[in-house]
Amino acid sequence: MPLVIVAFGVLLLLVLMIKCKVNGFISLILVALVVGIAEGMNPVNTVTSIQNGVGGTLGSLALILGFGAMFGKIIADSGAAQRISRSLINKFGIKRIQWAVVITGFIVGIAMFYEVGFVLLIPLVFTIAEFTELPLLYIGIPMAAALSVTHGFLPPHPGPVAIATIYGASISMTLVYGIIIAVPTVIIAGPVFTKFLKGIDHKATNNMFKAKIFEEEEMPSFSASVLTAIIPPILMAFSAVCEIVLPKTSGVRHFAEFVGSPLMAMFISIIVAIFTLGIMRGKKMEEIMKILAEAASGIAMILLIVGGGGAFKQVLIDSGVGKYIAAIMSGSNISPLILAWGIAAILRLSLGSATVSAMTTAGLVLPMISSTNANPALMVLATGAGSLIFSHVNDPGFWMFKEYFGLSIGETMRSWSVMETIISVMGLIGVLLINIFA
Template sequence: MPLFIVAIGVALLLILIIRFKLNGFIALILVALAVGIMQGMPVNEVIRSIKAGVGGTLGSLALIMGFGAMLGKLLADCGGAQRIATTLINKFGHSNIQWAVVLTGFTVGFALFYEVGFVLMLPLVLTIAANARVPLLYVGVPMAAALSVTHGFLPPHPGPTAIATLFHADMGRTLLYGTLLGIPTVILAGPVYTRFLKSIDKPIPEGLYNPKTFTEEEMPGFGASVWTSLVPVILMALRAIAEMSLPKSHPFVAYAEFLGDPVMATLLAVLIAIFTFGLNRGRTMDQITETLVDSIKIIAMMLLIIGGGGAFKQVLVDSGLDKYITSLMEGSNVSPLFMAWSIAAALRIALGSATVAAITAGGIVAPLIASSGASPELMVIAVGSGSVIFSHVNDPGFWLFKEYFNLSIGETMRSWSGLETVIALCGLVGTLLLQCVI
């Protein structure tokens, strides 16, 4: 019955948005209310869940997206994005531009949360698509695939890190196995899967890309453009290295955690960009402020829609749907890797949040490691890959991809939901194959 109610909620959401053209944020809140009441939650608890879901989703994400949008707009308006794009196109050539995006996304994804990396890389993707005259998804899907694989497979991302700790898995081996499986997975979910999306050719969303063609003298140097853009990556990478290699009592760890926090790292990047992309390029503070204000206007509705997705997810969690799914899986006699992947996949489809699905599934299957002798590192990747399968309307990441790439719900399912499913299936097959040789 609970799963049937979720199905009704998803169907209602699609009807409200597609048939009645209702704003996505309002539709998500209405469906969250309806599903919570149908699940038997008291009305006041439903409201509380919705507030908690919006607040929990947007708490740090609003700051990160805000600073990320500012950094991206400063990069675009000074010609820095055009400089990076033209340099990459010249180095890799138009025919290999996807590989440049994959390499950049995989490198960035090691240190950044998915949402942070997505927002920071978006101006680059838009500029490359415009300059190379290729469909937006031709470079957007490889970028998203690279970021999503690192998010699902690799520490120090929240899901894999929490599961590795729960399973007592070795972080180094988890990172090694995750990278070995992640590389072919990114290739299949990115450049290869993009071939099936040629019919989706959307214009670049207005406001997110500066169509002005800058002269050589107007653009900042390639080094300044890249290094300013990578400030958050560098700071968060240092934090991850410090946390994994130094004892917690070491004084450097506290500074690394402070500077490497996603909010602090993106704030510092904006402050540096105000100089490198603004004052140092002869722009006044009034012009810089105008750019910063415009960047927030662009993402305002996106933030609300993503918050609405978080509200829907929280109602599903608070209604006890995860416990219901757990009870359905009890008593099964299948491979521990497949069971771990299946539980994470079921929770992901039902709840929306990959991190919630991964951590919940990790708690369920942890006892299997001792009893079955399964590799804890491969179990981490099995759970992580299962937790990203078929993102749809109850996942804030679905709306992030849809809104930024100006897609319909159907197109988002074909592109974003499809690539996430490819990643999940590759993770399952990869762990089962790797189990045979380690």
């Protein structure tokens, strides 16, 4: 019965948005209320759950997304994004530009939360699409695939590291196996998938990152553009490395954790960008602040919709749907690798949150590692892969992708949701193949 109610909620959400043209945020809140009460929650508790869901999601993301939008706007409006994109195009050529985006997304994604990497790279995606006149998703899907793969598979990303800690897996072996799986996965889910993605030919127009055409002398140097743009991943990578190699009492580690937190990394990057791409290039502070204000106002609805997705997710968690699914799956006798993937996948489909799905799964299948001699590193990757499957309307990431790229719900499912499913299935296949030889 709980799954029937969830299915009804998803169907109601689709009807409200597609048929009735109701705003996404209002639809999500309404559906969260209906599903929570239908699942047996007290109406007052349902409202509290919605508030916690919005607050929990935006509490961690609002400032990061806000700073990310500001940073991206400076990168775009200063000509730095055009400089980087033009250099990438010249180096790789238009025919191989997807590979440049994949490599960039892969490097950035290893050290960053998905959302941070997304808002950091989105101006670059729009700028490249603008100058090459290629469909936006032709550039955007490889970027999103690279970020998603690192989010689910590769330490030092917090997700895989947290799961590895629960399973007692070697982080270094998880990274080695993860890279082996990630490379073919991102190729198939990125550049290869776009060749089959027909009928969604949106161009990079009418968005907050619409590119202004800069003359050569108006753009900052390539070195200034790149060095400013990579400050966030450098700071976060520095923090991740220090957390792995230094003791908790180390002063250097404490400093690294401070400057390398996503919030501080983005804030520091904005301050640096104001000088390197603004003041040092002759821009007045008033002009720079206007750019930042435009960026902040441009993501208001995105923040609300992402928060609405968080509310729906929290209601599903608090109503006990996750525990219900876990109880059903835990009695199975199938391979622990497939079981970990399956539990994480069903939780992901029902709850929306990849992190919650993965962490819940880890707690459930942990006893199986010792009793079945399953490879802990492969269990980490199987769990991570399952937690990425078919992101849809109960996942805040779904709405973020939809709103930034200006897609309909159907287009988002055909592109983003299918891409995530390819990554998930490829991850499982890779884990099973490695398990044969490991």
